[in-house]
Amino acid sequence: MVLVNGVFTDSIKANDRGLMYGDGVFRTLRIENCIPLNWALHYQKLASDCAALELACPPISVLERELETASESMRNCIAKITVTRGAGARGYLPEAGLEPTRIVSTSPLPEHQFQKIRAHLCNFRLSHQPRLAGIKHLNRLENVMARMEWKDPETREGILLDLEGNVIEGTMSSLLLYHDGCVIAPDLSRCGVDGVQRARVLACCEKNGIPAKIESFGIDRLIEADEVFLVNSVFGLWQIVELGSVTWPNGEFCGAMRGWLQ
Amino acid sequence: MVLVNGVFTDSIKANDRGLMYGDGVFRTLRIENCIPLNWALHYQKLASDCAALELACPPISVLERELETASESMRNCIAKITVTRGAGARGYLPEAGLEPTRIVSTSPLPEHQFQKIRAHLCNFRLSHQPRLAGIKHLNRLENVMARMEWKDPETREGILLDLEGNVIEGTMSSLLLYHDGCVIAPDLSRCGVDGVQRARVLACCEKNGIPAKIESFGIDRLIEADEVFLVNSVFGLWQIVELGSVTWPNGEFCGAMRGWLQ
Numbered sequence: 222m223v224l225v226n227g228v229f230t231d232s233i234k235a236n237d238r239g240l241m242y243g244d245g246v247f248r249t250l251r252i253e254n255c256i257p258l259n260w261a262l263h264y265q266k267l268a269s270d271c272a273a274l275e276l277a278c279p280p281i282s283v284l285e286r287e288l289e290t291a292s293e294s295m296r297n298c299i300a301k302i303t304v305t306r307g308a309g310a311r312g313y314l315p316e317a318g319l320e321p322t323r324i325v326s327t328s329p330l331p332e333h334q335f336q337k338i339r340a341h342l343c344n345f346r347l348s349h350q351p352r353l354a355g356i357k358h359l360n361r362l363e364n365v366m367a368r369m370e371w372k373d374p375e376t377r378e379g380i381l382l383d384l385e386g387n388v389i390e391g392t393m394s395s396l397l398l399y400h401d402g403c404v405i406a407p408d409l410s411r412c413g414v415d416g417v418q419r420a421r422v423l424a425c426c427e428k429n430g431i432p433a434k435i436e437s438f439g440i441d442r443l444i445e446a447d448e449v450f451l452v453n454s455v456f457g458l459w460q461i462v463e464l465g466s467v468t469w470p471n472g473e474f475c476g477a478m479r480g481w482l483q
Numbered sequence: 484m485v486l487v488n489g490v491f492t493d494s495i496k497a498n499d500r501g502l503m504y505g506d507g508v509f510r511t512l513r514i515e516n517c518i519p520l521n522w523a524l525h526y527q528k529l530a531s532d533c534a535a536l537e538l539a540c541p542p543i544s545v546l547e548r549e550l551e552t553a554s555e556s557m558r559n560c561i562a563k564i565t566v567t568r569g570a571g572a573r574g575y576l577p578e579a580g581l582e583p584t585r586i587v588s589t590s591p592l593p594e595h596q597f598q599k600i601r602a603h604l605c606n607f608r609l610s611h612q613p614r615l616a617g618i619k620h621l622n623r624l625e626n627v628m629a630r631m632e633w634k635d636p637e638t639r640e641g642i643l644l645d646l647e648g649n650v651i652e653g654t655m656s657s658l659l660l661y662h663d664g665c666v667i668a669p670d671l672s673r674c675g676v677d678g679v680q681r682a683r684v685l686a687c688c689e690k691n692g693i694p695a696k697i698e699s700f701g702i703d704r705l706i707e708a709d710e711v712f713l714v715n716s717v718f719g720l721w722q723i724v725e726l727g728s729v730t731w732p733n734g735e736f737c738g739a740m741r742g743w744l745q
Contacts, residue, residue, distance in 0.1 A: 225497060231496060231498070232494035232495060232496055232497055233496075233497045233502065234494055235487060235588065236485070236588070238627075240565075240621070241509075241621070241623075242621065242624060243622050243623060243624050247503075299573070303503075306627075311511070311563060311590060313626045313627045313630035313631075313655060315631070326497065326498070328573060346614075348611055348612035349646060353628075358624055360623075361503075361504035361506075361622075362506060362615060362621075364575045365575045366615075368574075369537060369575075369577070384611060384613075392575055
């Protein structure tokens with residue numbers, strides 16, 4: 222089910238700037254029992270990402286109505302909201318008065334649920350772009366190239382380092398460590414997506430008295446961590462238990478965090 | 484006029500990976516008297532960019548036919564060819580058997596022709612991504628952000644530096660210097676688009692006995708150059724004669740190069 226600017230259709234204009242330049246942002250979220258989970262946080266992030274690109278964010282009431290319409294036939298599903306700068310003439314400078322394009326689509330929940338997964342260490346490295354870091358924009362070729370590195374369906378996610386070797390994230394998820402009673406989240410000031418679930422993990426730490434810090438770290442630090450985990454709005458929390466020959470057998474903290482997030 | 488996979492339409496699938504992730508490449512070229520200029524070079528570059536993304540490039544005969552159809556009503560026009568990985572389900576990993584999407588569109592030639600222009604020095608800096616450098620892919624948010632920095636219509640182009648301060652290119656063109664009888668082209672191994680017209684400039688240098696080299700340089704080197712110029716397949720060659728308080732009054736070499744390129 223796809224709504225483009227409020228109308229059921231499966232197509233968008235061929236000259237949409239989202240296609241021509243990746244000039245837009247998106248969100249993926251879960252709808253359970255007809256309720257979009259963590260909707261306030263998702264809308265806040267969408268609005269802040271739009272602002273970073275100087276793009277007009279659709280009003281919250283419009284998106285709420287469209288989420289409801291697009292998910293009408295499914296109580297539980299995944300929703301995706303894309304906002305682009307709109308359809309326009311060729312050229313990087315947006316014409317004055319462009320109307321942003323809203324795409325709201327829904328798809329079934331993933332069939333399988335996992336808690337512990339095997340990960341792949343990607344060879345593809347993320348570039349540093351401080352002006353776009355943190356934003357969930359439509360320029361995702363780095364993620365595509367990284368994701369194409371492995372085909373084994375039993376390997377669920379890939380870990381992305383930046384060009385300097387800092388651990389940043391998963392190809393479709395945020396990555397965090399738990400070590401010596403403390404949660405460590407990668408510094409995302411130069412690359413990576415600053416996601417809603419990552420923010421929720423940090424908020425859960427604060428609420429439950431777990432010290433948490435944001436800092437840069439490399440693969441050595443990851444390997445010596447007690448637990449390593451990934452979060453996103455589709456699958457919740459996955460614990461990484463295997464990466465090449467490295468294993469992380471403990472999972473107590475991940476179990477607790479999964480409970481707090483739910 | 485827009486052809487998508489050979490059919491006249493102004494729309495593409497809302498789940499095209501070109502829109503979702505910028506997962507594709509493009510070319511812009513000039514058609515004069517019904518002939519696509521430098522077509523062999525453009526196709527070669529399209530094929531090489533597709534290969535870099537592990538994307539199947541449409542056969543040359545198909546694109547030639549579609550260029551002809553899309554430009555049927557205009558002897559002279561600008562053509563744009565976009566190739567994406569195709570429409571597919573959500574997720575960075577392309578599904579097996581995806582059919583690439585071809586978009587061939589035409590638009591009128593720009594009304595005004597310039598030879599000497601004023602440029603803006605962009606604050607936005609390009610990131611380093613060696614794995615994608617040189618490719619004209621659809622992840623062009625950096626160009627959009629840089630182009631939004633100035634609104635003055637008399638300033639025709641912006642000069643982009645990378646995060647280390649190396650001069651790389653214009654927002655929509657390749658940049659080269661002429662100094663002490665020699666042409667210098669920026670090193671594009673970490674960022675920038677390695678365009679067809681830049682390659683043609685270097686080939687013209689070889690043919691006409693002008694020494695040319697590719698190397699990294701900063702803004703100081705640009706300022707002390709005898710002439711600075713931009714090339715692309717739409718406007719040909721623009722000489723930069725003004726950048727802030729800096730001017731480059733000489734234009735003999737640019738005049739000669741413009742002649743060689745034609």
